[in-house]
Amino acid sequence: MRTLNFAMNVSLDGYVCGPGDDLGWSVPSDELFQWWSDRVAATDLALYGRRLWEAMSSHWPTADQQPGVTPQHAEYARRWRAMPKVVFSSTLSALDGDARLVVGDAVAEIARLKAEGEGHMDIGGATLAATAMRAGLIDEYVLATAPVLVGGGTPFFTSLDRWVDLTLVETRTFPGDVVVSRYADRPER
Template identity: 75%
Template sequence: MRKLTFAMSLSLDGYVAAPGDDLGWSAPSDELFQFWSDRVGATGTALYGRRLWEAMSSHWPTADQQPGVTPAHAEFARRWRDMPKVVFSSTTRPVDWNTRLVTGDAVTEITRLKAEEGRAMDIGGATLAAAAMRAGLIDEYVLVTHPALVGGGKPFFTALDNWVNLALRETRTFPGGVLLTRYETRR
């Protein structure tokens, strides 16, 4: 069975995006950017909701071809293009860059993907992750907490019907007071 991890940056008050989808508070340091790049390089399959897919696919497919691109950004772009991706959306068409589109039930497809043999999967996009969270499909949570209070927006966590007990597995500090905490789901 494949492991499913929900990993995203969030504000101290728990939001992945401020009102208006503003992400200005979450600009990564070089060290944090390398962390995200290494995650992409190690991920077997990335699962994206529509909005996160649109944000990622609007920049990363050609980011390594832009003037003045840094080696780290070029590496991330190559890793991102090469990584298998699944986009869950009933409105997005077409997809490219080693990606396939799922228009049906996300929980059913994520359950099927988890049952396959293979490398770990990451899920991104708070709405998609919320469906997987409520279905009990997430095995690990990686919270990269930025020292900012944004006061509202898109929350990292959704309302749940049942408790999810977690075990702390890692903490790490990045420049600028950014804190990574990694938890595994206790089953």
């Protein structure tokens, strides 16, 4: 069975983007960017919500062909293009690129994708992740926490009907005092 990981940059007060979808606070250091790139290389399948898909697919398909691109960004672009992707949306009717579109029941499709293979799936986009979180489908939470309070925006965590006990798996500090914390879902006792 595949494991489902929810990994994003997050502010110290728990937001993946600030008011007005501001991401200016989350620009990663070179070391953190390489860590994210290595995650992409190790991801067997990426699940995207519509908004994150639109942001990523507007840049990364041709990022390695832009003037002045760094080798690190070119490598990320190649890795991102090679990674299999599934996009969940109720408003899109077609996708550019090689991603597969799902317009139906996200919970059922994510559960099916988890059951059908081995390896790691990453889920991106706070709304899609909230759906998977409420359904109990996320196996690991990865927070790259920046030392900034943004005061509002889109939260990393959604409201839940029950507690979810987690186990700390790893912590690592990056330049700029960003702390990556990995937590695994602990089965009910």
